[in-house]
Each structure stands twice: as C-alpha cells, then as structure tokens.
Amino acid sequence: MLSIKNLHVSVGDKPILKGINLEIKAGEIHAIMGPNGSGKSTLSHVLSGKAGYTVTEGSVTYQGMDLIEMAPEIRAREGVFLAFQYPVEIPGVSNIYLLKAALNAVRKHHGQPEVDAMDFLTLVKNKVKLLEMDEKFLYRAVNEGFSGGEKKRNEILQMAIMEPKLCILDETDSGLDIDALKIVADGVNSLRSPERAFVMVTHYQRLLDYIKPDMVHVLAHGRIVKSGGPELALELEEKGYGWLEAA
Amino acid sequence: MSAVTQSRYAAAYDTVAPALPGRDLPWLSKRRLDALAQFAAGGFPSPREEEWRYTNVSAIEKKLFSPLLAAPASEVDQAWIDSYRLQDAWSIVLLNGRFSAELSKLASLPDMVLVLGMAEALAQHPERVESHLGKAVADSEHGFVAFNTAWFSDGLFVHIPAKQVLAKPLQLLHVVTEPDALATTRNLIVVDPMAQAEIVETYTGADCAYLSAGVSEVFVGANADLALYKLQAESTKAYHFGGTYAVQARDARFAHHNYAFGGLLARSDIHADLDQASACLLNGLYVGGKRQHIDNHTRINHLKPYATSRELYKGVLDDRARGVFQGRVIVAEDAQKTDSEMSNRNLLLSNDAEADTKPQLEIYADDVKCGHGVTVGQLDEKSVFYLQSRGVDEETARNMLTFAFANEMVDKIKIRELHDLVLGELLQRFPQQGVEKAWL
Numbered sequence: 026m027l028s029i030k031n032l033h034v035s036v037g038d039k040p041i042l043k044g045i046n047l048e049i050k051a052g053e054i055h056a057i058m059g060p061n062g063s064g065k066s067t068l069s070h071v072l073s074g075k076a077g078y079t080v081t082e083g084s085v086t087y088q089g090m091d092l093i094e095m096a097p098e099i100r101a102r103e104g105v106f107l108a109f110q111y112p113v114e115i116p117g118v119s120n121i122y123l124l125k126a127a128l129n130a131v132r133k134h135h136g137q138p139e140v141d142a143m144d145f146l147t148l149v150k151n152k153v154k155l156l157e158m159d160e161k162f163l164y165r166a167v168n169e170g171f172s173g174g175e176k177k178r179n180e181i182l183q184m185a186i187m188e189p190k191l192c193i194l195d196e197t198d199s200g201l202d203i204d205a206l207k208i209v210a211d212g213v214n215s216l217r218s219p220e221r222a223f224v225m226v227t228h229y230q231r232l233l234d235y236i237k238p239d240m241v242h243v244l245a246h247g248r249i250v251k252s253g254g255p256e257l258a259l260e261l262e263e264k265g266y267g268w269l270e271a272a
Numbered sequence: 273m274s275a276v277t278q279s280r281y282a283a284a285y286d287t288v289a290p291a292l293p294g295r296d297l298p299w300l301s302k303r304r305l306d307a308l309a310q311f312a313a314g315g316f317p318s319p320r321e322e323e324w325r326y327t328n329v330s331a332i333e334k335k336l337f338s339p340l341l342a343a344p345a346s347e348v349d350q351a352w353i354d355s356y357r358l359q360d361a362w363s364i365v366l367l368n369g370r371f372s373a374e375l376s377k378l379a380s381l382p383d384m385v386l387v388l389g390m391a392e393a394l395a396q397h398p399e400r401v402e403s404h405l406g407k408a409v410a411d412s413e414h415g416f417v418a419f420n421t422a423w424f425s426d427g428l429f430v431h432i433p434a435k436q437v438l439a440k441p442l443q444l445l446h447v448v449t450e451p452d453a454l455a456t457t458r459n460l461i462v463v464d465p466m467a468q469a470e471i472v473e474t475y476t477g478a479d480c481a482y483l484s485a486g487v488s489e490v491f492v493g494a495n496a497d498l499a500l501y502k503l504q505a506e507s508t509k510a511y512h513f514g515g516t517y518a519v520q521a522r523d524a525r526f527a528h529h530n531y532a533f534g535g536l537l538a539r540s541d542i543h544a545d546l547d548q549a550s551a552c553l554l555n556g557l558y559v560g561g562k563r564q565h566i567d568n569h570t571r572i573n574h575l576k577p578y579a580t581s582r583e584l585y586k587g588v589l590d591d592r593a594r595g596v597f598q599g600r601v602i603v604a605e606d607a608q609k610t611d612s613e614m615s616n617r618n619l620l621l622s623n624d625a626e627a628d629t630k631p632q633l634e635i636y637a638d639d640v641k642c643g644h645g646v647t648v649g650q651l652d653e654k655s656v657f658y659l660q661s662r663g664v665d666e667e668t669a670r671n672m673l674t675f676a677f678a679n680e681m682v683d684k685i686k687i688r689e690l691h692d693l694v695l696g697e698l699l700q701r702f703p704q705q706g707v708e709k710a711w712l
C-alpha cells in the first residue's frame with residue numbers, strides 16, 4: 026500500500042529525514058518510536074502533504090501513485106489520514122460541518138452522491154457513541170477549548186467518519202489517561218480491516234498492549250535505525266534508545 | 273452669510289429649502305441656517321481632518337446628488353423592500369429620504385410609544401423635537417452633521433416612555449430607488465428611564481449611485497436599555513454616511529451592532545457619551561470587496577466613574593477593498609474605575625486589500641482598566657492545511673475559515689429574523705455548501 030524509498034526531506038536548508046525506507050502492506054500495523062526531534066512528525070506531515078517540506082531525494086508511492094505529487098486534499102480523499110499530534114483549533118467551524126464536508130469530499134471523489142442528511146446524522150451519532158463522546162461535541166467549534174484528550178478523540182472521530190485506508194496516528198496516545206486510551210484503542214481496533222493499514226507514532230509501549238503492531242521501527246536522527254516485532258517496543262521501554270543510537 | 277461658498281451643495285440650497293419640513297418653525301429655520309453657514313464654510317470633511325485621514329469623500333462633492341422633490345416616477349418594488357423587512361417587528365420605511373406611511377407597518381404600537389416620521393413630529397410635537405435636536409451631536413462635529421441639520425428631509429422620531437418595554441423590534445428601513453438621489457434623514461430616538469427597546473436600521477438601495485446621509489441622535493435614559501442594530505446593505509455604487517450619536521444617562525445600557533456590506537464609499541460614526549456606571553457595547557463587522565471603501569469611526573467618551581465599554585470590530589477585505597477602523601476611547605479625569613476594552617481584527621484576502629486601523633486611548637483618570645488590541649492578517653495556514661487534510665479543497669477551506677471569522681459577529685445578533693437576514697448577506701459572499709443553519 027505504501028512504499029517509502031530512500032526519502033530525504035529538508036526544512037529550508039536543514040535535512041531532517043535522511044533516507045527513510047519503509048514498506049507497509051494493507052492490513053498491517055506499524056509502530057514508529059524514537060527520541061524527540063528524530064523526525065516522526067515530519068514523516069507524518071510529509072505523507073499528508075503539509076507545505077514547507079522539501080523532498081530532496083527518494084520517493085513515496087501510495088497504491089501505485091506518486092504521493093508527493095498529490096495535493097493534500099487529494100491524498101485525504103484517496104484514503105491517507107493523519108491524526109495530528111497537535112490538532113489545531115478552528116473557531117467558528119463546527120465539528121459536524123467539518124465531518125460532513127470531509128465525508129462528502131471523499132464520496133464525491135469516488136463518484137458517490139452526497140450523503141443523505143438523515144443517514145449522515147445516524148452515522149455520526151453512532152461513531153460519537155463508539156468513542157464515548159458527548160453529542161454536544163458535534164456542535165462545538167473544531168477542537169476549540171477541547172482538552173488534550175478530547176482533541177485526540179476528535180481526531181479518531183474524523184478518521185472513523187472518513188474511513189481512510191492509510192491511518193497515520195501521530196502520538197494519539199500521548200496525554201491520554203488509561204480510560205481514554207482504551208476508548209481510543211477500541212475505536213482504532215474497530216476500524217482494523219484487511220484493506221486498512223495503520224502507522225502509529227508513539228513514545229509509549231503501553232499503546233501497543235491495546236493495539237498490537239506487526240512491526241516496530243525506531244526512527245533516530247532522520248533514519249530508521251532498527252526494525253523488529255512487538256518485542257522491540259518492550260526492549261526500548263526497558264533500555265531506552267541510547268544503545269541503538271550508539272550503534 | 274460672509275463665508276465663501278465653495279460647496280456646490282451650499283449653492284443649491286435655495287432650491288432645496290422650500291421642500292424641507294418645519295419651514296414654519298423659526299427655531300428650526302435658524303438652526304438650519306446656522307448649519308448651512310457652518311457647512312458652507314467647511315464643506316464635507318477632508319482627509320486633512322485627523323478623524324477623516326483615511327477617507328476621502330471629495331467624490332460626493334463632485335457628483336452633486338440632489339433630493340427628490342416629487343415622488344419617484346416608478347413604482348416601488350414591494351417585494352424587494354419586504355426582503356429586508358422584519359415580519360415580527362414594527363417597521364417604518366423612509367423612501368428616498370421621506371417617510372412613507374403606505375409602506376410602513378405600525379399597527380398596534382403601545383399607546384404611549386411615539387413613532388412618527390420626522391416631518392410629522394415637527395408638525396405635531398415641535399417642542400419635543402426642539403428639546404432633542406442637536407443635543408447628542410453638534411453641527412461643529414464635522415461637515416456631514418452640519419449638512420444633515422441643514423438638509424434633512426425627514427427621518428424618524430421615537431419616544432419610548434419610562435418603564436415601557438417594547439415587545440418587538442422597531443425597524444427603520446432606508447430605501448433609495450432613484451439614481452443620483454440624496455437621502456438626508458435625521459432620527460431622534462429617546463428612550464426614557466427604565467425603558468427597554470431594540471431598534472434596527474437597515475439601509476439599501478437600487479443598483480445605482482446615490483448618497484444616503486443620515487444622522488441619528490440617541491438618548492438612553494437612566495437604567496434604560498437600548499440595542500441598536502445597523503445593517504448597511506447599500507448598493508455598491510452608493511455613498512453612505514451614517515452617524516449615530518448616543519448619550520447614556522446613569523446606569524444606561526447601550527449596545528450598537530454595526531454590519532457593513534455595501535457602499536462604494538461608506539462611513540459610519542458611532543459615538544457614545546457615558547454617564548456613571550453605564551455600559552456601552554459596540555460590535556461591528558465590515559465586509560468589503562472590489563473597490564469598496566468602508567470606514568467605521570467610533571468614539572466612546574467615559575465622562576463619569578464606573579462605566580464599562582466593550583468594543584469588537586472585525587473586517588474582511590478582498591480584492592482592492594479598503595477598510596478603516598478608528599476607535600477612540602476617551603476617559604475623563606472624573607471617570608475613575610472605568611473598565612474599557614477595544615479590539616479590531618482584520619482579515620485580508622487579497623494582496624491589494626488594505627486595512628487601516630487606528631485605536632486611540634486618551635486617558636486622563638488614573639484608576640482605570642483600559643485595553644486595546646488590533647490585528648491585520650491573513651488566514652492561518654495551519655488551519656487551511658488541517659481542513660485540506662480532511663479532504664476539503666483549498667478554496668473551500670479558505671472560504672470556510674473566512675466565513676467563520678465573520679460569522680462570530682453575526683452570531684451576536686439576538687433578533688432571530690435580523691440574524692438570518694445578516695447571515696444571508698454573509699452567505700451570499702461566502703457560500704457554505706451543505707451546512708445546516710443549526711450548525712453555524
């Protein structure tokens with residue numbers, strides 16, 4: 026589904042990603058761990074098409090398409106979803122309005138008619154229930170005044186509505202208490218399917234107790250320095266990153 | 273008159289004067305002549321005056337708009353007027369600057385409440401007009417005020433007696449139908465102690481050049497409550513001046529909500545004098561495109577202690593439009609414990625759009641809390657990207673964010689019908705696909 030080859034990315038003159046290689050197949054779950062500032066969010070942003078990054082070398086192929094060439098909204102409609110580490114607040118745009126705009130954008134892209142008003146409400150309310158959110162959140166401005174945990178849940182709500190194929194979760198577990206983590210993990214698990222892949226950026230092995238990854242990668246200084254199975258996360262929790270970076 | 277008459281308007285006054293109301297009132301004739309002398313000497317305000325430095329009205333002098341002396345030849349389009357009329361309200365129509373009884377709807381006004389056309393008020397209650405005219409603003413304020421005093425052809429006189437609570441809004445519809453017309457209206461709004469009212473002014477006109485030059489004097493009695501809404505939806509070829517000058521007695525609450533969409537050149541003055549512990553709220557939204565020039569000038573005079581003022585003006589400017597905000601807050605020596613906040617935020621949608629913002633705080637008391645802030649900026653790119661990452665194309669994303677920025681001000685309208693009317697104006701400029709009203 027996603028094939029990243031020798032990806033080099035700079036911000037201005039500063040190289041941040043220095044040769045990332047990653048292959049992700051439909052149905053898989055990959056965890057990316059690594060020290061602060063190693064480039065995890067940069068990778069997530071580059072995949073979703075945020076401006077300000079220059080790809081200096083390498084390629085990213087998503088379902089046979091050159092992802093780098095695609096506008097951010099086209100990537101989203103084609104099924105790439107980023108749950109942001111720091112979701113922005115958008116005063117004046119209600120959650121439900123954005124959810125409908127998002128869903129219709131995806132549907133239109135695939136030649137489907139706009140969603141029926143009643144069907145939409147039913148769908149949204151079901152997803153809200155799944156994430157144990159208050160329906161009132163639908164009518165509040167996107168993320169405005171939301172707590173850290175509420176923002177993260179809201180990201181997952183958007184994901185659940187858009188039903189993307191490649192879900193990138195940038196530290197969605199950070200700042201969540203154990204109950205909220207379980208809810209978010211249940212939400213993610215309910216979306217698991219053989220057609221869908223997940224990339225989960227996290228600092229905490231705890232998340233992986235709830236969502237079991239197929240692969241764990243360590244990103245350090247802009248490179249993937251080690252890959253392994255779920256047991257790698259446990260090892261990292263125990264020993265930190267020092268032993269890898271030194272190697 | 274010894275003054276050299278430079279203004280072509282002053283030169284044409286003799287042809288206008290015979291048709292003006294209150295000719296038989298010596299005090300008014302004198303007031304008009306004094307105002308004419310004042311205007312003849314100074315003309316319309318010039319950018320040399322500090323409070324007009326961003327707005328050049330010389331085109332008005334060049335055009336020479338003139339009042340309609342007879343009824344317009346064409347039938348007025350009722351449906352068009354009704355599209356601006358609030359159904360659940362009393363409404364008064366000023367057609368080309370003159371009160372129209374046929375178009376107005378004043379049935380079942382409470383007995384004690386007086387709502388009259390100004391010409392009628394001068395005939396029936398001249399002493400009431402005399403005791404208020406010019407008391408909230410002097411002709412020396414600037415050329416438009418003097419002009420208005422000399423030229424006004426009609427207007428609205430409202431008197432709400434003490435303790436009366438007006439059950440429905442009172443709407444004043446200004447409509448201009450004729451090219452090159454001059455509509456000069458003078459309104460007096462008197463709200464006695466403990467009374468409460470909502471008044472809505474709407475301005476609109478046919479798609480042609482005309483000048484609407486209105487002045488409203490507003491008196492809010494002790495502990496009374498007045499909310500005044502203004503929807504300026506003039507033709508984008510028109511010239512608009514509208515001055516609202518309020519005097520607030522002790523504990524009086526005055527809120528002014530100003531929505532400016534129209535006019536090629538539009539200027540509003542909103543001034544308020546605050547007595548002890550009174551509260552003043554000024555909200556404003558101006559949305560300009562093409563070559564529109566929209567100027568809002570506010571002045572809040574804290575004259576006595578314990579009064580509060582809150583002001584928020586937002587501007588959205590596209591194409592080559594220019595928005596001007598000048599906000600003065602003056603705190604007199606005597607006005608201790610004043611609590612005042614003013615803010616002006618501008619969103620520029622094009623490189624050629626311009627916002628001039630000038631907050632001015634003049635504080636002569638020492639124990640006060642006064643703040644102000646202004647911003648001029650573009651849309652937040654992080655927000656644009658966030659929406660794009662949810663599948664929304666860039667243009668739609670920008671449109672959603674612009675709408676949201678402006679809608680914050682529309683949201684403050686408490687009269688449902690008016691809210692929807694103003695929202696309609698906004699949606700016309702920034703359409704929102706698939707949204708339901710309840711979600712905004």
Ligand SMILES: Nc1ncnc2c1ncn2[C@@H]1O[C@H](COP(=O)(O)OP(=O)(O)OP(=O)(O)O)[C@@H](O)[C@H]1O
Nearest residue numbers: 036039041059060061062063064065066067068077
């Ligand atoms: N716009 C930018 N301008 C300059 N430097 C940047 C920019 N964005 C990211 N960087 C730098 O790139 C490096 C990687 O940042 P990134 O946010 O990708 O790290 P991360 O692995 O997600 O860290 P964390 O675990 O703290 O979230 C950091 O050194 C960061 O300062």
Ligand SMILES: [Mg+2]
Nearest residue numbers: 065066067110
């Ligand atoms: Mg990060």
